[in-house]
Amino acid sequence: MAEYKGIKGFKVQSLDADPVPAVAGWTSGGNQTSFRTMQAGAGTQTAAVAFGGYSFTTSTNFNTTEEYDGATWTSSGTLGTARREMGGAGTQTAALGFGGRVPPDQALTEEYNGSTWTSGGSLGTARAYMGDAGTQTAALGFGGESPAGVLTSTEEYDGATWTSSGAMPVAKYSMGSCGTQTAALSGGGANPITAITMEYNGATWTTNPATMNSARYGIGAAGTQTAALFFGGEPQPPGNEVESWDGTSWSNNPATLTSSGGGFTYGVGTNTLALSFSGSQGYLSGATEEYTDYSPYTGQTVENVGQVWYNTTTKALKYTSQTAVGTWATAANIPSAGNNGMGGAGTLTAGLAMGGYALSSSSEYDGAAWTAGGTIPGTTPVGWSGGTSGGTQTAAVIAGGSLSPSSPYNGSGTTWNYDGSTWTTSGSLVWINRGMQGGSGTQTAMLSGTGYNDYAPQPSYPTNSQSYDGSVWTTSASLPTNYVRYNQFGTYSAAGLATGSKNPSPGSAFSDFNTFNGTAWTAGNPTVSNRQSGNGVGTLSAATLTGGYSDPSTAISTMEEYDGTSWANGPSNIPTHISEGGSIGSASVSIYYGGQTPGTLTVQEYTKGYVNNIQTVTVS
Amino acid sequence: MAYKYCVATNWGKDFFTARERMNFHLSGHPGNVWVVGDNLYGAKWIKKVNGVSKTKDEAQAIVDAEVLKAQQAYDALTDEEKLTHQRPTNITLK
Numbered sequence: 038m039a040e041y042k043g044i045k046g047f048k049v050q051s052l053d054a055d056p057v058p059a060v061a062g063w064t065s066g067g068n069q070t071s072f073r074t075m076q077a078g079a080g081t082q083t084a085a086v087a088f089g090g091y092s093f094t095t096s097t098n099f100n101t102t103e104e105y106d107g108a109t110w111t112s113s114g115t116l117g118t119a120r121r122e123m124g125g126a127g128t129q130t131a132a133l134g135f136g137g138r139v140p141p142d143q144a145l146t147e148e149y150n151g152s153t154w155t156s157g158g159s160l161g162t163a164r165a166y167m168g169d170a171g172t173q174t175a176a177l178g179f180g181g182e183s184p185a186g187v188l189t190s191t192e193e194y195d196g197a198t199w200t201s202s203g204a205m206p207v208a209k210y211s212m213g214s215c216g217t218q219t220a221a222l223s224g225g226g227a228n229p230i231t232a233i234t235m236e237y238n239g240a241t242w243t244t245n246p247a248t249m250n251s252a253r254y255g256i257g258a259a260g261t262q263t264a265a266l267f268f269g270g271e272p273q274p275p276g277n278e279v280e281s282w283d284g285t286s287w288s289n290n291p292a293t294l295t296s297s298g299g300g301f302t303y304g305v306g307t308n309t310l311a312l313s314f315s316g317s318q319g320y321l322s323g324a325t326e327e328y329t330d331y332s333p334y335t336g337q338t339v340e341n342v343g344q345v346w347y348n349t350t351t352k353a354l355k356y357t358s359q360t361a362v363g364t365w366a367t368a369a370n371i372p373s374a375g376n377n378g379m380g381g382a383g384t385l386t387a388g389l390a391m392g393g394y395a396l397s398s399s400s401e402y403d404g405a406a407w408t409a410g411g412t413i414p415g416t417t418p419v420g421w422s423g424g425t426s427g428g429t430q431t432a433a434v435i436a437g438g439s440l441s442p443s444s445p446y447n448g449s450g451t452t453w454n455y456d457g458s459t460w461t462t463s464g465s466l467v468w469i470n471r472g473m474q475g476g477s478g479t480q481t482a483m484l485s486g487t488g489y490n491d492y493a494p495q496p497s498y499p500t501n502s503q504s505y506d507g508s509v510w511t512t513s514a515s516l517p518t519n520y521v522r523y524n525q526f527g528t529y530s531a532a533g534l535a536t537g538s539k540n541p542s543p544g545s546a547f548s549d550f551n552t553f554n555g556t557a558w559t560a561g562n563p564t565v566s567n568r569q570s571g572n573g574v575g576t577l578s579a580a581t582l583t584g585g586y587s588d589p590s591t592a593i594s595t596m597e598e599y600d601g602t603s604w605a606n607g608p609s610n611i612p613t614h615i616s617e618g619g620s621i622g623s624a625s626v627s628i629y630y631g632g633q634t635p636g637t638l639t640v641q642e643y644t645k646g647y648v649n650n651i652q653t654v655t656v657s
Numbered sequence: 658m659a660y661k662y663c664v665a666t667n668w669g670k671d672f673f674t675a676r677e678r679m680n681f682h683l684s685g686h687p688g689n690v691w692v693v694g695d696n697l698y699g700a701k702w703i704k705k706v707n708g709v710s711k712t713k714d715e716a717q718a719i720v721d722a723e724v725l726k727a728q729q730a731y732d733a734l735t736d737e738e739k740l741t742h743q744r745p746t747n748i749t750l751k
Contacts, residue, residue: 091741
């Protein structure tokens with residue numbers, strides 16, 4: 038039997054688990070119901086408990102306990118003594134809270150069983166702001182503040198009694214800490230603010246020469262002595278830094294906290310599945326954040342498209358494939374009615390829509406909201422529609438089009454330049470055009486394809502295109518025939534002109550596709566559908582066509598994609614059919630508006646993405 | 658890098674996600690002010706959270722007002738209370 042290596046040229050990995058998505062970062066968790074900082078906690082990312090705390094604004098301590106299930110915090114039994122800056126250890130159903138400040142600083146310990154707190158053995162030294170680690174029956178408390186000052190002392194708890202252990206090399210409080218009673222880690226702390234790393238082996242502390250990258254205190258921590266995540270802390274701002282510890286060195290983690298950091302951040306969980314809460318940045322909102330890291334150092338393999346592996350657990354040969362997904366959403370309404378023949382310019386986050394049947398307005402889009410742009414002068418009340426448009430939000434150009442959509446049409450040779458606030462007229466088109474044409478390029482390098490002309494003695498069906506340098510139009514290369522109601526996209530020197538109707542055969546849709554290289558038009562591979570009055574966006578290497586008609590009465594809602602060589606149907610259709618509308622964007626993200634008379638304010642937004650699929654090889 | 662600014666109330670779970678944060682800058686500030694990377698993904702996030710767009714000056718003013726309140730609260734603390742944490746510092750938005 039042939040080996041896979043012999044067929045494909047590489048060996049197949051053997052993995053005991055399927056690869057996982059590459060995600061490392063913070064997701065907002067449920068908000069705490071009681072807003073406070075200086076809390077302690079225990080447990081995991083999806084089964085945590087937080088207790089105690091303090092409000093800066095009311096100067097009050099809390100006896101509050103809240104449990105987290107990975108999405109929602111709910112109240113539980115209260116502490117016997119309201120206080121802040123306790124040590125915490127254990128799990129959601131077997132937690133330990135010890136020490137803390139009322140003031141004065143406390144020695145008392147409380148044990149939590151998942152619903153209620155009962156008293157445990159007292160610390161030998163009353164303290165707050167201490168380091169903590171371990172479980173309810175094997176806990177560790179070290180350092181911290183006491184009335185006598187900052188401490189070096191360490192105490193171990195066995196479920197009933199605290200006993201002294203080896204002292205820390207340096208007295209610290211408000212350090213980040215994690216681990217177990219026999220393998221604990223301490224990083225940072227005050228006072229003075231430091232980046233020191235100290236490790237405990239169950240008996241003695243040693244200073245690790247590897248210091249944190251930033252000195253701070255009040256840090257949240259999760260993980261073990263050899264694999265930890267430290268986050269938040271003061272000084273701030275920003276107080277959102279995250280550092281990863283691999284047992285040897287600290288590295289800045291690019292996945293910073295968003296809103297739950299700052300001083301007195303508390304952390305539970307592991308270095309790959311951590312929970313941040315209590316930070317002074319977020320205490321007024323109760324903000325929490327969850328860290329998830331599936332990166333390779335967890336021992337798992339990250340998904341990559343095309344990878345092949347043998348799952349030794351399920352005993353299956355598998356591979357990762359990728360599927361394109363097109364997602365449609367409704368964007369913010371366009372301010373003006375969105376009629377037929379609107380133009381578009383710019384990008385999704387700095388776009389410009391203009392004109393439309395009976396509309397002289399323009400509207401600017403920032404990716405989330407529309408604001409009114411300048412009015413196209415001389416077009417009221419008939420509006421400007423169906424002409425050439427392009428450029429950017431602050432340097433757009435429109436030309437030609439119809440100044441009266443009612444029959445008979447009155448074509449226009451007028452060009453308008455836009456500077457981000459005002460439209461001003463510029464040089465006239467060489468071939469006066471009543472519309473049904475498109476454009477591509479910038480305000481100073483614009484290409485307009487053909488269009489329908491009703492200005493004798495100029496021919497009704499010119500085949501030449503026209504180019505614009507910002508002030509003057511000149512005749513450019515000819516197309517094979519006269520196209521109207523086509524889709525033009527790209528740039529001046531790399532343009533695509535797709536489908537449309539062509540004359541003399543008005544009313545019928547075609548699948549012609551032509552490209553322009555700055556000098557000449559060349560016939561390309563045809564589109565999938567015969568289509569006119571659709572919407573085209575993108576470049577000559579990645580473009581889409583959407584909507585339109587296959588003939589004057591048959592609507593097309595399909596989207597087809599161009600990959601630089603050929604056209605194929607895209608992953609999804611536009612939800613609400615549109616024709617003769619405006620469009621802005623690229624092959625991967627775009628918006629569609631107008632195309633209706635009377636107009637609609639609705640804007641449809643397209644986003645293309647990909648999902649990885651794990652496939653199992655089957656033998657038939 | 659350019660930024661957008663908005664005000665939005667953090668509803669909690671999945672208000673933002675790790676995947677979203679891989680695509681754009683996001684930082685939260687007092688007054689529910691969010692500094693958002695100016696790209697399509699950031700814009701989509703603002704829409705998702707019903708963010709109310711602000712200019713940078715407007716956003717900064719909201720943050721300044723919140724920080725001032727926090728500073729005034731800190732200044733009213735006893736000396737012992739002040740030892741527990743820093744006086745809130747001014748925040749300059751990106």
